[in-house]
Amino acid sequence: MATYDTLGATYARTRQPDPRIGAQIRTALGDVRDVINVGAGTGSYEPPQTVLAVEPSQVMIAQRPPGSAPAVQAVAERLPLRDGAADAVMALLTVHHWSDLAAGIKELRRVARRRIVILTWDQRIFRERFWLVREYLPEAAAFDDTRAVPTDRLADLLGGARQEPVRVPHDCVDGFGAAYWRRPSAYLDPQVRAGVSLFAQTGEDALAPGLTRLAEDLATGRWHTRHAELLTLDSIDVGYRLLVSDR
Template sequence: MATYDTLGTTYARTRQPDPRIAAQIHAALGNASDVVNVGAGSGSYEPPETVLAVEPSQVMLAQRPPESAPAVQAVAEHLPLRDNAADAVMALLTVHHWADLAAGISELRRVARRRIVILTWDQDIFRERFWLVRDYLPEAAAFDDTRAVPTGRLADLLGGARRQPVQVPHDCADGFGAAFWRRPHAYLDPQVRAGISMLAQTGEDAVAPGLNRLADDLTTGRWHTRYAELLAQETLDVGYRLLVAEGP
């Protein structure tokens, strides 16, 4: 996706895989002997069994470590692979960027022999539970409303899927949207925001007023008073979900 030719420049620095989330993803993949990663970005969460990464953005491909799996520049809707090419196919925080969701899911089902694993989020839960978009940046929530994929629709397109909550650790190493739920100062860092498509695509002008309120609340201590219960929590469920579907 051309979007990531501009938005993806900081990913190698701000979007490192979190080992706890990685363990959940790899467990969901099961004992797959070969894995294809679709919408692969810079290669986060790829297990050793990954045989091919598919990614449309050259900027993202250039950030893949030298030792990572072979990669090809292509889109989910037209995977350059034969039918039943791999035991498992994974697609992590990517389906909301696809131009044709149904075509992309159809391609995953065509290529996967045994299992499909998708990491996404439930927008209704995200809006309700994540303080940043609920209380400071409703503009970002409104942007996500336009692109978030209902997990029920995904499950239907997959022909059925198990849905597993993905808890976000308070010290999450992967700087995706809600990763800093207990580290609010991070959202004031432009480099952190650049690695979060929800904020980067909403635009700096739109999020500036809310970020100014956040900065003020952090300075005065209002944030810590208002969200004191969060400071005692180790993990938080803000709607991230793994969908696991068995292949045909």
């Protein structure tokens, strides 16, 4: 996707795989022999049995570490693969970027012999539970309203899927949207925001007033007073979900 030719430039620095989330993804994949990663980005969370990564952005492909699975530049809606090409297909935090969701899911079903694993989020829960978009950046939440995919719709397109909550640890090392929920000052860092499509695509001008309020509330202690309970938690559920569909 052309968007990631610009906003994906910092991914190798800010989007390292978190081992706890990685363990949940590997459990969801199960004992499959080979995996294709669609919308693979820089290769986060790819298990050892990954045989191919599919990624539309050459900028992202160039950031894949040495020894990664081979990558092909292509889109989910037109996978250059034969029917039943692998035991499992995974697609992590990518379906909201696809131009034709139904076509992309149809392709995943065509290529996967046994299982499909998708990481996404429930926008309703995200809006309600994540303090940053609820209190400071409603503009970003409004942007996500236009692209978030309802998990029930995804499950229907998959022909059925179980949904697993993915809790975000307080020290999450993968800098996606809600990763810094207990480290609020991180959101004031432009490099952190550049690695989160929600913020990068909303635009700095739209985010500036909310970020100014956040900086003030951190400086005065208002944020810590308001969110004292959050500081006692090790992890939270803000709506991230794994969908697991068996063929």
